[in-house]
């Protein structure tokens with residue numbers, strides 16, 4: 001098993017990356033980075049592709065191949081997936097790899113500065129120091145500018161791997177300094193193949209692969225996770241609930257509540273653990289049960305120092321709260337986006353049926369629902385609905401500050417049956 005196995009339906013990308021990783025092995029030779037660069041290795045890479053295509057997986061696989069200790073530039077190809085170099089990168093424990101993940105709505109200048117500092121130092125054990133930014137599209141302007149400086153004058157043995165949905169999602173000045181690796185959306189067959197290799201049965205794989213609309217991670221969840229399947233069924237049943245205004249508002253409320261519940265499940269444990277760890281680090285005690293939290297060390301400090309420490313602690317806790325809030329918001333938006341994509345897939349199937357188009361349905365398991373919706377509306381009306389769903393997706397993606405409840409309510413009212 002090699003590091004490239006994680007990439008589904010990306011043969012051309014694998015070929016490019018494998019060649020560059022092979023060139024990178026020259027960096028340890030007599031002419032070092034120069035020889036590697038001549039052979040096709042470069043310092044900045046931008047991995048693009050729609051959600052679910054696996055751009056982060058591709059960047060990580062490449063990072064592993066760059067760190068592969070079995071690759072020698074001749075017979076052994078980089079990215080064996082088994083050596084210590086590959087393994088530590090894939091498990092995110094490699095000393096020479098730093099990953100930055102935008103868990104909240106944006107990626108700030110602090111995160112990037114730390115990364116840029118790292119990039120300036122020589123690798124400890126591997127060939128390169130690798131800096132992976134999973135969501136370069138979420139860089140704030142000041143963060144992007146800080147990064148740009150590092151890309152303009154790269155350290156000889158550092159590699160930046162940036163990921164973003166498309167080249168238009170990063171600043172042109174950054175884009176122009178990167179070699180772009182464009183991933184394509186995996187086909188249904190690609191996804192079925194991947195699920196079958198995971199051990200999923202054929203029938204389940206077929207339905208999950210279609211319903212996932214090209215998203216590998218989602219296909220895996222749909223094939224194996226009951227809660228994900230239940231949530232999808234709930235969304236597909238939604239259109240038939242949209243009659244009177246009150247029903248629309250209730251349906252919208254359910255959708256948002258489900259997204260909030262997702263965020264709660266995903267984040268609450270971690271939020272508490274982080275707050276506890278920070279309190280301990282600040283000497284405030286790990287309890288979250290409302291104690292005053294001041295330790296002897298703080299109370300014994302000189303009055304001025306004491307005030308400063310308390311103020312600093314309050315600031316740090318406030319910062320943490322802010323970043324947790326941002327992460328929670330992001331989880332809600334992600335969950336809503338998945339629901340809207342399911343809904344768009346459903347209306348797309350309805351439209352295809354109304355027009356007699358012979359295309360594979362996204363929802364082969366919802367033929368009754370599709371037939372019933374198709375019988376109750378004109379194709380024009382279905383198209384309007386499909387457009388309304390897609391417009392809501394775009395609006396929420398472009399303005400994360402929108403009030404989700406109102407936005408989804410407005411959509412539900414647009415979709416309602418006369």
Ligand SMILES: [Zn+2]
Pocket residue numbers: 067068069070071078079080081082083084085086087
């Ligand atoms: Zn290896």
